[in-house]
Amino acid sequence: MTVTIYDVAREAKVSMATVSRVVNGNPNVKPATRDRVNEVIKRLNYRPNAVARGLASKKTTTVGVIIPDISNIYYSELARGLEDIATMYKYQTIISNSDNDPFKEREIFNNLLSKQVDGIIFLGGTLSNETAELIQTSSVPVVVSGTQDNDSALPAVNIDYHSASREITEKLLKDGARQFAFVGGGYSEKARHDVLSGMTEGLKDNGITFNDDAVYVGSEQYLDGEKAFAQLQGLKPDAILCISDEQAIGLVHAAQDAGLNIPDDLQIVSFNNTRLVQMVRPKLSSVMQPLYDIGAVGMRLLTKFMNDEEIEDKQVVLPYHIDYRGTTK
Amino acid sequence: MTVTIYDVAREAKVSMATVSRVVNGNPNVKPATRDRVNEVIKRLNYRPNAVARGLASKKTTTVGVIIPDISNIYYSELARGLEDIATMYKYQTIISNSDNDPFKEREIFNNLLSKQVDGIIFLGGTLSNETAELIQTSSVPVVVSGTQDNDSALPAVNIDYHSASREITEKLLKDGARQFAFVGGGYSEKARHDVLSGMTEGLKDNGITFNDDAVYVGSEQYLDGEKAFAQLQGLKPDAILCISDEQAIGLVHAAQDAGLNIPDDLQIVSFNNTRLVQMVRPKLSSVMQPLYDIGAVGMRLLTKFMNDEEIEDKQVVLPYHIDYRGTTK
DNA sequence: CTGAAAGCGCTAACAG
DNA sequence: CTGTTAGCGCTTTCAG
Numbered sequence: 001m002t003v004t005i006y007d008v009a010r011e012a013k014v015s016m017a018t019v020s021r022v023v024n025g026n027p028n029v030k031p032a033t034r035d036r037v038n039e040v041i042k043r044l045n046y047r048p049n050a051v052a053r054g055l056a057s058k059k060t061t062t063v064g065v066i067i068p069d070i071s072n073i074y075y076s077e078l079a080r081g082l083e084d085i086a087t088m089y090k091y092q093t094i095i096s097n098s099d100n101d102p103f104k105e106r107e108i109f110n111n112l113l114s115k116q117v118d119g120i121i122f123l124g125g126t127l128s129n130e131t132a133e134l135i136q137t138s139s140v141p142v143v144v145s146g147t148q149d150n151d152s153a154l155p156a157v158n159i160d161y162h163s164a165s166r167e168i169t170e171k172l173l174k175d176g177a178r179q180f181a182f183v184g185g186g187y188s189e190k191a192r193h194d195v196l197s198g199m200t201e202g203l204k205d206n207g208i209t210f211n212d213d214a215v216y217v218g219s220e221q222y223l224d225g226e227k228a229f230a231q232l233q234g235l236k237p238d239a240i241l242c243i244s245d246e247q248a249i250g251l252v253h254a255a256q257d258a259g260l261n262i263p264d265d266l267q268i269v270s271f272n273n274t275r276l277v278q279m280v281r282p283k284l285s286s287v288m289q290p291l292y293d294i295g296a297v298g299m300r301l302l303t304k305f306m307n308d309e310e311i312e313d314k315q316v317v318l319p320y321h322i323d324y325r326g327t328t329k
Numbered sequence: 330m331t332v333t334i335y336d337v338a339r340e341a342k343v344s345m346a347t348v349s350r351v352v353n354g355n356p357n358v359k360p361a362t363r364d365r366v367n368e369v370i371k372r373l374n375y376r377p378n379a380v381a382r383g384l385a386s387k388k389t390t391t392v393g394v395i396i397p398d399i400s401n402i403y404y405s406e407l408a409r410g411l412e413d414i415a416t417m418y419k420y421q422t423i424i425s426n427s428d429n430d431p432f433k434e435r436e437i438f439n440n441l442l443s444k445q446v447d448g449i450i451f452l453g454g455t456l457s458n459e460t461a462e463l464i465q466t467s468s469v470p471v472v473v474s475g476t477q478d479n480d481s482a483l484p485a486v487n488i489d490y491h492s493a494s495r496e497i498t499e500k501l502l503k504d505g506a507r508q509f510a511f512v513g514g515g516y517s518e519k520a521r522h523d524v525l526s527g528m529t530e531g532l533k534d535n536g537i538t539f540n541d542d543a544v545y546v547g548s549e550q551y552l553d554g555e556k557a558f559a560q561l562q563g564l565k566p567d568a569i570l571c572i573s574d575e576q577a578i579g580l581v582h583a584a585q586d587a588g589l590n591i592p593d594d595l596q597i598v599s600f601n602n603t604r605l606v607q608m609v610r611p612k613l614s615s616v617m618q619p620l621y622d623i624g625a626v627g628m629r630l631l632t633k634f635m636n637d638e639e640i641e642d643k644q645v646v647l648p649y650h651i652d653y654r655g656t657t658k
Numbered sequence: 659c660t661g662a663a664a665g666c667g668c669t670a671a672c673a674g
Numbered sequence: 675c676t677g678t679t680a681g682c683g684c685t686t687t688c689a690g
Contacts, residue, residue: 004683015661020685028659050444051389052683054380055666062423062444071409071621073402080400083426092440094391095424097412111421115379115391222608249608256610279551279578279608281585292400333667344677349669357675381667384682 003044012040023048054116062092063302064112068100068125068187072220073274074244074291078123078146081295089303091118100187102128109134119302121145123295126189127154141305145298146291147188155305155314157298161191161271164287164320165198168241168269171322173206175329177239177267180210183228183251184243185220192217192243195271199241218247225250233258238266245272249280252327268327282326290318332373341369352377383445391421392631393441397429397454397516401549402603403573403620404453407475410624411450418632420447429516431457438463448631450474452624455518456483470634474627475620476517484634484643486627490520490600493616493649494527497570497598500651502535504658506568506596509539512557512580513572514549521546521572524600528570547576554579562587567595574601578609581656597656611655619647 005023009016014037021029022037029037040046054060063086067075079095086093094117096108105122109131112120117140124146132149135142144156169180180203184192200210216231218224225247232240242248248270252262260266262282270277270286277284297316304311334352338345343362350358351366358366369375383389392415396404408424415422423446425437438460441449446469453475461478464471473485498509509532513521529539545560547553554576561569571577577599581591589595591611599606599615606613626645633640
């Protein structure tokens with residue numbers, strides 16, 4: 001039924017070892033032999049069985065991807081970047097949604113190990129200490145993209161949320177904002193923490209104490225942005241830093257529906273730079289995170305680990321750029 | 330180093346067959362033996378090697394997913410639906426982006442076969458005849474979700490674009506629209522064709538001949554919607570059917586920037602129902618396609634094929650619902 | 659440059 | 675209920 005390496009060997013009158021060599025591009029084969037084998041391979045339409053190969057070689061050319069939610073545009077852009085690099089290096093990706101649930105994360109992780117993946121990328125979301133520990137103790141290389149474990153022990157690629165947040169805060173202060181608020185989502189605790197600390201620090205240096213009342217933490221979705229506005233409205237904020245574009249758009253619309261003018265009455269800056277930023281009026285001022293690149297660089301880093309290449313720095317910090325559009329003065 | 334079934338067998342003083350039985354939940358094991366084996370499994374932290382299992386059993390509990398672009402919100406919602414069902418049935422998914430390129434599609438398909446996946450889901454995009462043929466001749470089950478091959482020979486799940494389009498056309502005509510236009514994207518040729526035919530038919534039945542000038546085919550992205558408006562503007566359309574939400578939002582903004590009032594001067598209906606529909610003002614009137622379900626049902630169908638369950642109908646047509654929001658009268 | 663042979667870790671008859 | 679025995683299809687020494 002299915003044609004195996006043995007069939008090819010017999011037909012080409014060589015041993016399976018030789019067939020294996022030509023399939024794997026081993027140079028130690030006489031060109032004439034190589035041609036003969038290749039001819040048979042094509043004629044028989046032989047397709048190597050990757051599972052058998054994986055068992056024999058202990059390499060599966062497969063990497064696992066743990067992602068909070070592939071239908072979230074933020075993560076799907078990371079995923080695309082990572083996938084492209086994986087393809088470039090001839091790896092396939094097994095992608096699983098964790099919903100940022102530590103239990104699911106561990107389940108996925110174990111499944112991935114059982115499938116003998118050559119490496120794992122952990123995307124976004126909060127990295128719980130238990131999960132981080134499980135990762136530490138496993139022997140397959142793991143890279144974290146778009147988030148970080150609490151003690152930064154894992155290889156990771158990120159932007160510097162703290163600096164970005166601080167920079168934005170200074171700018172908004174300069175433009176007259178005084179009453180700051182923060183809107184975060186459920187996924188990346190690390191990012192949330194860094195943005196908050198950057199803002200708090202920026203305010204403090206300018207003699208303003210930031211009050212925890214002005215923090216809303218929700219689910220990173222559009223409707224959640226509307227909810228956030230409803231909750232924060234009483235404080236009459238004139239500047240909001242928001243962790244997700246989708247939430248930010250919800251904020252914009254809720255504020256407009258409440259009769260506020262953006263950016264005159266309220267300035268909003270978000271932290272994602274997905275394609276959504278240009279899909280509102282006014283257009284969203286946003287920190288341009290190189291999402292595609294964060295995914296891509298993460299995968300590239302992983303390939304280095306998988307091939308035992310030398311690694312200069314396990315912690316990659318990618319540059320960000322703040323794009324001030326219509327929702328800021 | 331790694332603990333194998335053999336280690337467990339030795340430690341539990343049984344044969345590897347017995348260990349295999351308890352791991353696979355085979356009832357023919359004395360409870361006492363089962364407990365002993367389980368104890369050893371836990372103590373040794375034994376994790377079955379799925380690759381070896383796959384080789385021996387010829388089942389990998391892995392399905393392949395061919396998707397045009399995971400960073401496109403339309404497809405990522407399909408992907409999420411499919412993934413959830415896959416997880417429910419204990420399958421992992423290998424996801425690869427095809428960019429709707431027939432060459433890449435075939436390459437991915439062959440890689441997937443070589444990985445011995447138990448089934449393949451082909452998502453969205455145009456299904457070229459060559460690819461369809463390749464699929465036909467392979468022995469693994471394949472299901473197509475959100476599109477269809479030209480002669481509808483493959484198992485597929487879809488909505489009835491033709492009817493939806495016709496229904497919208499009638500409604501818009503009733504509300505006074507006379508100058509129709511169509512904006513499509515590069516991905517699903519089948520959907521584009523059906524929407525166009527539904528509209529043409531609806532118009533024809535009302536004595537209006539649809540002119541091909543009023544068709545724009547682009548890339549399904551936001552900026553492309555703006556481009557489409559620029560191109561169609563000269564025809565002064567008062568109704569546009571648009572295949573993608575993202576393009577539709579581009580249309581809305583371009584029209585507004587040109588001083589048009591929506592929906593008074595121009596009505597727009599899109600065909601996706603992604604989360605984007607509510608992220609514009611006015612909100613987008615759109616055909617509610619059950620994207621998540623299209624993916625989910627596709628995967629469910631695939632599991633039936635993989636388990637040789639009985640299949641009533643290889644062609645599933647899911648209900649749609651038209652949601653008239655702010656961009657229509 | 660090529661072949662023989664020993665596994666990789668597990669499942670699946672087949673006996674008992 | 676349990677053990678024995680063949681493989682699954684390929685890679686990888688080791689000889690020659």
